[in-house]
Amino acid sequence: MSEGTLVFVEHRNGALNKTSLEAIAAAQSLGSQLQQPISAVLLGSDVGALAPEIAGYDLVKVVTATNDKLAEYTPDGYTDAMERVVRALNPQLVVMPHTYLVRDFAPKLAARFGKSLISDCIRAQVTRGSITFTRRIFLGKLDADVVSDGEPPVFATFQSGAYRPDQAAKGSGAAVESMEVEVGEIRMTPEAPFQEVKQAVDLSKADIIVAVGRGIKSKDNLALAEKLAEALGGDLAASRPICDAEWLPIDRQIGSSGQTVAPKLYVALGISGAIQHLVGMKNSGTIVAINKDPEAPIFDIADYGIVGDLFEAVPVLTEEIKKIKGLS
Amino acid sequence: MKIIVMMKQVANKDAILRINKEGTWIEEGDLSFEVSESDGYALEEALRVKEKLGGEVIVCSMGPQRVKSVIKDALARGADRAIHVVGDNLGHLSPYAAAGVLAESIREEKADLVLTGLQSDDFGYAQTGVILAELLELPHATIVIEVDVSGEKLRVKRELESGWYQWYSMSTPALLTIQSGISQIRYATLKGIMAAKKKEIKEVTPLADIVSRPSHQKIDKIYLPQKTKQTQLLGNGDAKAGAVELAQKLHTEARVI
Numbered sequence: 001m002s003e004g005t006l007v008f009v010e011h012r013n014g015a016l017n018k019t020s021l022e023a024i025a026a027a028q029s030l031g032s033q034l035q036q037p038i039s040a041v042l043l044g045s046d047v048g049a050l051a052p053e054i055a056g057y058d059l060v061k062v063v064t065a066t067n068d069k070l071a072e073y074t075p076d077g078y079t080d081a082m083e084r085v086v087r088a089l090n091p092q093l094v095v096m097p098h099t100y101l102v103r104d105f106a107p108k109l110a111a112r113f114g115k116s117l118i119s120d121c122i123r124a125q126v127t128r129g130s131i132t133f134t135r136r137i138f139l140g141k142l143d144a145d146v147v148s149d150g151e152p153p154v155f156a157t158f159q160s161g162a163y164r165p166d167q168a169a170k171g172s173g174a175a176v177e178s179m180e181v182e183v184g185e186i187r188m189t190p191e192a193p194f195q196e197v198k199q200a201v202d203l204s205k206a207d208i209i210v211a212v213g214r215g216i217k218s219k220d221n222l223a224l225a226e227k228l229a230e231a232l233g234g235d236l237a238a239s240r241p242i243c244d245a246e247w248l249p250i251d252r253q254i255g256s257s258g259q260t261v262a263p264k265l266y267v268a269l270g271i272s273g274a275i276q277h278l279v280g281m282k283n284s285g286t287i288v289a290i291n292k293d294p295e296a297p298i299f300d301i302a303d304y305g306i307v308g309d310l311f312e313a314v315p316v317l318t319e320e321i322k323k324i325k326g327l328s
Numbered sequence: 329m330k331i332i333v334m335m336k337q338v339a340n341k342d343a344i345l346r347i348n349k350e351g352t353w354i355e356e357g358d359l360s361f362e363v364s365e366s367d368g369y370a371l372e373e374a375l376r377v378k379e380k381l382g383g384e385v386i387v388c389s390m391g392p393q394r395v396k397s398v399i400k401d402a403l404a405r406g407a408d409r410a411i412h413v414v415g416d417n418l419g420h421l422s423p424y425a426a427a428g429v430l431a432e433s434i435r436e437e438k439a440d441l442v443l444t445g446l447q448s449d450d451f452g453y454a455q456t457g458v459i460l461a462e463l464l465e466l467p468h469a470t471i472v473i474e475v476d477v478s479g480e481k482l483r484v485k486r487e488l489e490s491g492w493y494q495w496y497s498m499s500t501p502a503l504l505t506i507q508s509g510i511s512q513i514r515y516a517t518l519k520g521i522m523a524a525k526k527k528e529i530k531e532v533t534p535l536a537d538i539v540s541r542p543s544h545q546k547i548d549k550i551y552l553p554q555k556t557k558q559t560q561l562l563g564n565g566d567a568k569a570g571a572v573e574l575a576q577k578l579h580t581e582a583r584v585i
Contacts, residue, residue: 074496075458075468100489104470107423107455111462115544116423119453132548139449141345142354143553150544187467188498195491208584232585244509250491257487265584286582287557288574290567295344295552302559303582304574308567316568320575321585 002152004060005031005038006091008082010101012073012193014050019097021165024057026124026158027095028169033126039063039089040174043081043181045071051176058171063089069183075105076186083112084181091153093131098157110155118146118156120275131156140275140297160256160279201235201251208234208265211254211281212242215270215291215310219247224314225269231321234265239277255280269310273298290314329383329477329500331374332411332439334430334457335367335402337395338450351549353420363398366445370506372513373475374443375406381477384408388434390418390426396529403524404516410529411437418534422543423455429534430456431463441482442503446471454505461503468503469496473510 007027010017024040031038037060042050047064055062065085069077082105086094096102098120110117121133122143133146133156148154203209210229216222222236229236236252243253254261255277266284271277273289273296281287282301289302290310299305306313339345340360348355374385387402389395390413399410413433421429434442442464447454454470461468473493474485483497487507516524560577563570578585 075470079462100471100487103454104458104486107458108462108468110455111424111427111459114424114541116453116455116459118545119455135452136553137451137550138339138345138354139341139452140553142347142550144550145548146545147548148544149546150542154544188469188496191495191497193488193492193494196493240509256489258491260490265578265582286578286584288578289559293342297553299559299561300553300555301557303557304577305559305561306563306567306570306574307561308563308565308570310567312567313563313571313574316571317575320572321578324575324579324585 002090002092004036004089004091005034005093005095006086006089007038007040008094008096008102009040009042009054010097010099011042011044011047011050014047016050016053017097017099018165019099019160021168022160022163023095023097023158025163025165025167028058029163029167030093030095030124030126030131034092034129036092039091041065041082041085043070043078055174055176056170057174058169059174061175061177064176064178065181066178067181067183069186072190073101074186074188074190075108076188077183078105079108079112080183081181082109085179086113086153088179094153094155096155096157098159102157106155106157113153115150115155118148118154121156121158122162124156136275140273140278141295159275161282196250203235203237203252203254203259203261206235206261206263208232209237209261209263210234210267210269211237211239211271212269213239213271214241216242221311222247224311228267228314228318228321231318231325232265232267234263237261239271268298268302269314271298272296273301329377329381329441330386330437330439331377331383331441331443332386332388332434332437333367333371333374333402333407334442334444334460335371335387335389335398336364336445336448337361337389337391337398338364338448341449347550351551352547353550361394361397363401364445364448364450366447366506366508368513369508369510370443370445371402371405371407372511373506374441375514376511377441377475377477386411386437386439388413388430390415390430392416399529400524401516403527404520405514406520409527412529412531413534414531415534415539418539421539422545423453423459425538425541425543427456427459427463428538428541431460432535432538433532435464438501440500441477442466444503444505446505446507457503457505464503466501466503467498468505469498470505471507472504473507475504
């Protein structure tokens with residue numbers, strides 16, 4: 001019989017991905033409500049150094065699954081290894097962070113068990129022993145409550161921010177179990193990861209950010225946002241489509257593929273608020289959204305909102321701020 | 329080189345979504361539809377590879393007759409022929425079942441390259457492409473932003489998190505999921521639209537036993553996201569008045585200016 005919750009701990013060359021701590025927090029929360037033991041799994045060629053760190057969390061055990069072919073991440077290697085671990089431990093629930101790495105191999109893993117992942121969950125609730133997962137759909141416009149109605153194991157991934165890393169509870173020292181796993185043919189060869197250009201702009205230290213999205217419509221209209229940023233004494237940033245269109249350089253992109261920021265004030269102009277953008281800025285102090293679409297998900301996390309034309313609102317806002325600053 | 333591009337039709341990005349009476353899905357009757365954004369970039373990438381190496385681009389889409397608009401648009405942009413997997417409720421298949429249906433619909437084509445978008449704009453599972461690779465026994469790479477292919481050698485640039493990238497090499501046949509925004513998507517020309525009328529669209533019916541596979545996940549209900557914050561909406565429809573009010577609030581209430 002399957003039992004327990006297994007949490008996948010992601011690392012790169014022994015450096016822990018912080019969303020792994022969020023996944024541990026998720027597994028602890030669900031595991032304790034389901035009254036199930038929680039184990040963690042680390043994959044690699046040599047993860048000896050990381051195992052004691054993970055064993056410090058409140059877990060029953062930490063399994064290190066090793067094979068030389070796991071020295072570098074590949075979807076083939078990780079899928080084979082995780083399949084072996086899941087079959088050996090036979091858990092009811094497998095919890096993973098919804099990172100780019102997990103997205104790359106976990107669907108393949110779930111398919112080996114004849115199913116899909118319940119992917120990109122933003123929260124989960126246990127009622128009478130069964131879990132209801134909540135996912136964002138339609139680019140964040142709606143939420144869906146999802147239940148698993150099949151045989152275990154259930155594979156679930158959690159969006160960054162669904163749980164806080166500091167919620168991961170420390171324990172009295174979990175047992176570390178090592179396991180040699182078989183890995184088949186690896187059909188892809190990775191090269192070393194790299195950064196395109198040195199980030200010229202570090203927005204993570206900005207106090208005030210004015211960010212623009214698709215709603216700004218053309219490159220020429222950026223001047224409007226620039227003037228507002230100038231009046232506020234803040235930095236200009238953007239959502240992905242603006243940087244893809246090269247209206248602003250990529251080092252000004254906020255979101256999962258860009259920078260993560262938490263300024264005192266974040267002003268979102270014409271940004272609808274896709275989840276990939278929200279994860280990069282939702283911890284900002286005061287959030288302002290100006291958007292013509294009242295249903296835009298950005299309004300869900302905004303403190304102040306103007307539903308309307310940003311081309312009308314922004315020049316007035318800029319002038320009013322100048323007035324206030326002149327007076328104060 | 330034979331390239332198959334998987335393209336999904338989804339609700340228009342700007343569409344107002346209305347939840348159905350049962351609270352289980354949206355009302356689709358009066359919706360307008362478009363192709364899921366990243367699938368459009370997958371098609372563009374396929375057309376560019378074909379221009380460089382020659383060969384054939386086949387577009388494959390699944391759904392009711394309305395998805396023909398996605399197919400015809402792809403043919404007008406330069407795809408050579410199409411496979412339409414016809415069915416009314418296929419949009420609700422789990423990624424595993426959807427990938428199963430698609431795998432059987434394209435398996436015999438023995439494509440050198442299968443391209444998909446990285447995730448759909450409706451369910452956003454981000455799984456169908458990867459599972460399709462598993463079922464077709466192809467190596468894969470996800471969130472691809474650059475494709476360099478010559479003969480059987482394939483080198484792709486993948487996007488990692490926080491501004492990091494990584495190149496992966498593999499042999500064709502292979503499957504890639506393509507990130508949005510990696511190129512400038514071409515428009516259909518009038519000539520392309522005319523030529524598309526003569527191009528083949530093969531209709532196939534999905535295998536019933538795959539469609540009825542247990543999904544292992546069921547949508548209980550859908551609803552507007554719960555607000556985590558109480559948003560003060562300002563201006564009551566008057567954007568200028570809202571802006572005046574906002575400046576005051578930022579000064580006296582939030583005290584950020």
